[in-house]
Amino acid sequence: MVATQETINKVNEVGSAYKYGFVTDLESEKAPLGLNEDIVKFISSKKNEPKWLLDWRLKAYKKWLTMKEPDWAMVDFPKINFQDIYYYSAPKAKPKLNSLDEVDPELLKTYEKLGIPIKEQEMLAGVAVDYVFDSVSVATTFRDKLAKEGIIFCPISEAVQNHPDLVKKYIGSVIPMNDNYYAALNSAVFTDGSFVYVPKGVKCPMELSTYFRINEQNSGQFERTLIIVEDNSYVSYLEGCTAPQRDENQLHAAVVELVAMDDAEIKYSTVQNWYPGDKDGKGGIYNFVTKRGNCLGNRSKISWTQVETGSAITWKYPSCVLRGDNSVGEFYSVAVANNSQQADTGTKMIHIGKNTKSTIISKGISAGKAQNTYRGQVQIQKNAKGARNFTQCDSLLIGDKCGAHTVPYINQHTPSARVEHEATTSKISEDQLFYCLQRGLDTEQATSLIVNGFCKEVMKELPMEFAVEAQKLIGISLEGSVG
Amino acid sequence: MSLLEIKNACLKLDNKNILNGVSLSINSGEVHAIMGPNGSGKSTLSYMLSGRDGYELESGEILLDGQSLSDMSADERARSGLFLAFQYPVELPGVGAMSFLREAVNSRRKFIGQEEFDHLAFVKEARKEASKMFVKDEMLKRAVNVGFSGGEKKKFEILQMAMLKPKVSILDETDSGLDVDALKIVSDGVNAQRSDDNAIVVITHYQRLLDYIVPDFVHILSEGVIIKSGGPELALEVEKNGYAGMINAA
Numbered sequence: 001m002v003a004t005q006e007t008i009n010k011v012n013e014v015g016s017a018y019k020y021g022f023v024t025d026l027e028s029e030k031a032p033l034g035l036n037e038d039i040v041k042f043i044s045s046k047k048n049e050p051k052w053l054l055d056w057r058l059k060a061y062k063k064w065l066t067m068k069e070p071d072w073a074m075v076d077f078p079k080i081n082f083q084d085i086y087y088y089s090a091p092k093a094k095p096k097l098n099s100l101d102e103v104d105p106e107l108l109k110t111y112e113k114l115g116i117p118i119k120e121q122e123m124l125a126g127v128a129v130d131y132v133f134d135s136v137s138v139a140t141t142f143r144d145k146l147a148k149e150g151i152i153f154c155p156i157s158e159a160v161q162n163h164p165d166l167v168k169k170y171i172g173s174v175i176p177m178n179d180n181y182y183a184a185l186n187s188a189v190f191t192d193g194s195f196v197y198v199p200k201g202v203k204c205p206m207e208l209s210t211y212f213r214i215n216e217q218n219s220g221q222f223e224r225t226l227i228i229v230e231d232n233s234y235v236s237y238l239e240g241c242t243a244p245q246r247d248e249n250q251l252h253a254a255v256v257e258l259v260a261m262d263d264a265e266i267k268y269s270t271v272q273n274w275y276p277g278d279k280d281g282k283g284g285i286y287n288f289v290t291k292r293g294n295c296l297g298n299r300s301k302i303s304w305t306q307v308e309t310g311s312a313i314t315w316k317y318p319s320c321v322l323r324g325d326n327s328v329g330e331f332y333s334v335a336v337a338n339n340s341q342q343a344d345t346g347t348k349m350i351h352i353g354k355n356t357k358s359t360i361i362s363k364g365i366s367a368g369k370a371q372n373t374y375r376g377q378v379q380i381q382k383n384a385k386g387a388r389n390f391t392q393c394d395s396l397l398i399g400d401k402c403g404a405h406t407v408p409y410i411n412q413h414t415p416s417a418r419v420e421h422e423a424t425t426s427k428i429s430e431d432q433l434f435y436c437l438q439r440g441l442d443t444e445q446a447t448s449l450i451v452n453g454f455c456k457e458v459m460k461e462l463p464m465e466f467a468v469e470a471q472k473l474i475g476i477s478l479e480g481s482v483g
Numbered sequence: 484m485s486l487l488e489i490k491n492a493c494l495k496l497d498n499k500n501i502l503n504g505v506s507l508s509i510n511s512g513e514v515h516a517i518m519g520p521n522g523s524g525k526s527t528l529s530y531m532l533s534g535r536d537g538y539e540l541e542s543g544e545i546l547l548d549g550q551s552l553s554d555m556s557a558d559e560r561a562r563s564g565l566f567l568a569f570q571y572p573v574e575l576p577g578v579g580a581m582s583f584l585r586e587a588v589n590s591r592r593k594f595i596g597q598e599e600f601d602h603l604a605f606v607k608e609a610r611k612e613a614s615k616m617f618v619k620d621e622m623l624k625r626a627v628n629v630g631f632s633g634g635e636k637k638k639f640e641i642l643q644m645a646m647l648k649p650k651v652s653i654l655d656e657t658d659s660g661l662d663v664d665a666l667k668i669v670s671d672g673v674n675a676q677r678s679d680d681n682a683i684v685v686i687t688h689y690q691r692l693l694d695y696i697v698p699d700f701v702h703i704l705s706e707g708v709i710i711k712s713g714g715p716e717l718a719l720e721v722e723k724n725g726y727a728g729m730i731n732a733a
């Protein structure tokens with residue numbers, strides 16, 4: 001718990017300014033600016049990739065060239081110049097690391113500033129962390145312990161080398177390379193990310209965790225994560241993200257694919273606090289992420305829990321394809337948008353198998369001039385007899401210049417299915433605020449308390465130590481929004 | 484020096500005069516009752532004292548322990564030891580009663596330079612006080628005032644008072660909505676807090692509560708002014724003759 005406490009303390013020290021606004025001074029190795037076939041080849045060769053993967057990337061690149069940026073989301077931003085981005089940047093560190101002592105001390109300092117000292121993390125039995133520093137995974141801990149169980153947890157670039165069959169079989173199997181504009185871009189230029197494989201009948205003994213970090217100026221981040229859980233197995237995966245403060249907007253377009261076989265369960269939790277830009281909307285991260293889980297097996301279960309407090313623009317719809325009979329999909333989300341942030345987020349639940357069940361709990365919080373949209377699709381296909389969905393979508397408004405929007409799409413092709421949708425919009429009442437103030441809590445504390453109460457149903461889905469951190473982050477991101 | 488001093492307090496709401504020169508001097512160790520018909524300004528007085536937004540004084544002065552409250556925000560006043568038991572306690576969905584209480588108590592303790600309670604010490608203390616009020620653990624696991632019965636809400640207010648150890652407590656119609664048993668429990672809870680270092684202001688419409696919490700002084704508020712002050716016998720007079728006679732005589 002040392003590291004957790006450390007994180008909490010760090011977060012507590014934060015004033016109204018974004019805490020993680022520092023830049024690590026590391027020499028870095030970059031590909032030339034812009035994107036063309038040669039850049040794709042450069043990335044592939046840097047990573048020493050087999051030919052099939054290079055071909056796959058090139059195919060994705062060609063598809064991407066023919067595609068258009070989606071314009072249906074309720075977000076508004078200047079057009080991105082994709083030729084003005086570095087697609088590869090790696091800190092110059094020793095290529096192979098046998099122990100943490102070999103890790104660049106500057107890098108360790110960065111993680112310390114983030115409140116997740118690796119040393120402490122190592123002691124924090126129960127959490128194994130795969131660090132992604134810009135584009136290259138630098139240190140992976142706990143791998144030995146996991147290996148004993150037959151669990152693979154490593155950077156995806158390493159999995160390409162050591163477990164090519166698994167990667168080849170599953171990459172793009174959940175999210176086809178041409179699924180959408182950003183997924184195609186990611187498929188062409190993804191640099192690193194995590195790979196998890198849990199063999200049959202294994203309950204992963206610890207939470208697996210990745211802290212992403214965007215560091216290099218103008219370097220787009222294109223992580224690719226692939227998690228495969230075999231029959232009767234279980235894994236819980238935590239993704240935490242921070243990015244230093246930058247004036248220019250930075251693009252982030254990740255792809256996360258999950259595959260769950262018979263009776264398998266995957267719990268994927270995200271706490272995202274990337275730089276949201278300043279009060280006037282200058283700077284900040286553009287977060288265009290494609291996340292999808294395939295409940296391939298019968299009675300499989302995939303659960304997405306997300307707490308989104310950062311980024312200037314969030315475009316994100318973690319989804320479940322419920323293919324196996326009796327499979328279960330869950331989506332628990334808290335999306336906070338303050339100042340000039342724009343969030344368009346939600347989920348898709350595609351019911352294909354019989355008696356499939358999905359639950360969607362979405363809590364949107366808007367403050368300042370922010371716009372927060374829930375966009376959710378529930379699709380019950382022809383053979384999904386007895387399918388059920390329950391959607392609860394609540395919005396909380398702080399102040400009167402912000403907006404909340406709910407856009408549900410329901411396609412039901414089976415009479416025996418049951419789809420329920422509930423939506424509410426509320427404000428923090430003056431009565432509630434005064435009641436808290438009268439008990440000695442200041443306005444920030446009171447807001448944070450009321451907001452966290454509003455999010456409770458989602459927060460309780462997060463692993464304990466993550467929930468505490470997420471609560472603090474929500475408080476921080478709403479600072480100054482009331483009173 | 485009085486613990487709470489109200490000097491000629493005047494206040495308008497919506498351009499309407501609500502308080503028209505209230506003066507009151509309350510010393511440590513005293514219990515004062517403020518009685519008055521509905522709409523006489525009792526709740527307004529309590530909001531004004533506790534610094535609610537929009538209830539700023541038009542003229543006059545209030546002093547807590549000799550310190551002017553006018554420039555202090557509601558939360559600063561609370562941390563300084565001013566407590567209001569609400570006539571209508573407010574629901575906070577999803578906010579656990581126990582953690583709310585802990586955050587409140589620790590804010591106050593920090594302010595007065597006492598060590599904050601750690602989790603275990605707090606739970607122990609809270610349970611001790613709760614059991615005196617016949618408040619079950621189960622209730623403290625629920626969200627603040629959500630689904631609480633009328634009696635539970637008032638018990639929770641007094642439990643907060645017991646934990647916060649304020650210098651001045653204002654109890655706004657704490658008897659409303661209570662049956663006789665609950666009234667007894669709540670009153671015992673309040674009486675247990677009486678001490679030489681604090682003062683309690685009991686706001687009530689009915690004399691009934693004052694059989695249980697026996698005041699040292701009784702004041703009658705009508706149309707935003709105190710028209711009469713006296714001892715406990717004044718409450719009995721109200722009970723017998725109603726407010727009308729008193730107001731007409733004034």
Ligand SMILES: Nc1ncnc2c1ncn2[C@@H]1O[C@H](COP(=O)(O)OP(=O)(O)O)[C@@H](O)[C@H]1O
Nearest residue numbers: 496497499501520521522523524525526527528
């Ligand atoms: N927000 C408000 N704006 C205007 N008038 C108000 C407001 N709140 C209360 N009042 C009026 O102030 C008077 C005193 O109300 P209140 O203090 O609640 O009385 P009491 O608690 O003694 O019943 C009443 O006439 C009431 O209508």
Ligand SMILES: [Mg+2]
Nearest residue numbers: 525526570656
């Ligand atoms: Mg009243």
